[in-house]
Amino acid sequence: MAEYIEREAAIRTAVEAVDAGLATTSGDLAEIRDDIPAADVAPVQHGRWLKNERFKQKCRKCSECGFPSYFEFNHCPNCGAKMDGRKEDG
Ligand SMILES: [Zn+2]
Structure with missing residues (x-):
């Protein structure tokens, strides 16, 4: 698993x-890289708003968890997916 640093x-x-x-050369700096603490990060989940056939009104659903919403938020309020995927027509 990849590790990230700040x-x-x-x-x-x-x-x-x-x-x-303790360091005067690039080799010295390479040796101290293990002293740099790993950052606490999580992978970004990407999604998009899809048509939601269950509702007559203009309701959407999250492509990742199916959460229904009348608003196209930038992030799904349920699963946190970043809604930057390609939009479906309609
Ligand atoms: Zn979701």
């Missing part, structure tokens, strides 16, 4: 290593 933490760790005299 830019600020990486820069801070590198600057501290150089200031402390």
Whole structure:
């Protein structure tokens, strides 16, 4: 599984290593990379609003969890999917 780091933490760790005299070359910096804490991130789930045939009015549903909504939010209020997928006509 991929690990991610925060830019600020990486820069801070590198600057501290150089200031402390622990790193003077790119090889030194490569060796301290394990000292940089992993960032707490989750993969982004992508979805889109689909036609919802269960309702007569203009209701949509989330492509990922089926949550019905009359509004096309940027994120599904139920599962949190980022609604940036291709829109279906209608
Ligand atoms: Zn959803």
